[in-house]
Amino acid sequence: MKKSLLTMALATLLSPAMAIENGQIESASAFPSLVEMNCTGTIIAGKWVLTAAHCSWPSSGGIKPVNLVGAQTHGDSFIIDPLKDVVFNAGVASDIALWELSETPLFDKTLFLSNDYVERNLTSTFTIYGFGQTQQQLHSATYSIDNYLHEDDELLFFRASTKANSISGDSGAPYLLNGKIAAIHNGSAITEPPPGLEGENYHGTSASRISFAQDWILETVNAWHYPTIATVAAGQSKTIEVQSLHMSAVIDSASPTGDIEFDIANSSCINGGAQIQPFDICTYTITSKEGYEATLDLGNDQRIVINKGKGPTVTPPTPEPEAGGSSGGSAGWLSLLGLLALAYRRKG
Incomplete structure (x- = not known):
């Protein structure tokens, strides 16, 4: 499918590490599978982090330790090192990757993926969740399908439904539609308004469709989520x-x-x-x-x-006195007194 000039311009000008500004404050503990590594990622299948491919580029800092912001303490640390990244290369504009973790984090809630093709329905509302530049504070914002950009097999194009904008640090954040991840945030751009649209400069965002990368996700993960x-x-x-x-x-x-x-x-x-x-x-x-x-x-x-770590309460037994313990102690003192008396007599 051919892309419009505006579509191509937006896909080209997308900033490589953008996210949410002026969004709704969220509790990270309510989304424990979301992680931070100067980008935002989502843990899937226990040990994989779904994020944007450019998050592991050298210009973005490369592969780095993953911060388990909302998850339970994993041992003595909230940090887990990734082993490698696997990048989706089948598309032209898709920006999506999986990082494999060195161990499985502890979290009691997860976000499921949708492989449904998202139609260009202008009434659909999407919610993006990301850490932005905060590292610890999760934010969300609502977006709708952009009505000035054509439908694309690989990407979804959005406009914010509120005053929330994209800032550095939230590439890889999930866009949720009906509670499931439908796309992964790539970035945003401010360009000239589309033809016929007056007013302020145009601000748009793009995201990689899960539906376009679904076979690659299955081949890479091949496990339960x-x-x-x-x-x-x-x-x-x-x-x-x-x-x-x-x-x-x-x-x-x-x-x-x-x-x-x-x-x-x-x-x-x-x-x-x-x-x-x-x-x-x-x-x-x-x-x-x-x-x-x-x-x-x-x-x-x-x-x-x-119920990790929970078990029956164990009451330690009361130690029993050793047999002959008291008499042994008395005999010891008597022996010492006898030796002292004998020494005194000899001296006399």
Whole structure:
């Protein structure tokens, strides 16, 4: 599909590390799978960070440690080092990459991906979440499809619905449509207004479509996308959602260990051998017996830790006095007194 001159100009002039200014303040703990590394990224499938490709360019600082802003403390640090980045190269204008982490972070909420092709519906509202230049403070803003730019297979073009603008530090931030990630933020540009449009300079943003890169995501990840921890009170049940990011259809092979058991009737992943298609979301409902630590094993070294660190209270036993301990002590003192008396007599 041919791009308009304005589309090409915007895609060319996009700043390489842009994000949100004057946006809505958000709690990072409500979005624990969002991370910061001078850009914004989203943890998927336990150990991958979905972000913009230019975030690992030397001009952007290269691959750097990932800051788990809203996640639970991972050991003694909120920082995890990435092992490598994998860049999507199939498109012409797409700017999207995956960073593989050296270990799996701890987070109880995740954002799922949508592989649906987003139509150019001017009434659709998208929400972007990013850290901008704050490193610790998450912001959001609402955007709508730009009505001056043509539809594009690789990119989505937006205009802000509020006074929020793009600033340095939030490339790679997710655009959510109906609660799922539909695109990854690339950048923004200020250019001359489109023909026939009067007023201030034109401010637009672009994002890489998940739908265009969906096969590459599946080939790179080929695993479950899931929260890595969950909490279930004793005697209570909890439903956990997971998404298949496998290259092809899979059949459930999960197993519970420890203090939990499946509620099979209310677990859509356990569906009598039916296949779960790529990007499908299904559920496991588990019940905790005592509220102790357990594991929901998804297979291939992917697991959800339930009630991490919780177990029965152990009361240390009261130490028993050693047999003959008191008499032994008295005998020791008597022996010492006897030696002193003998020494005195000899001296006399």
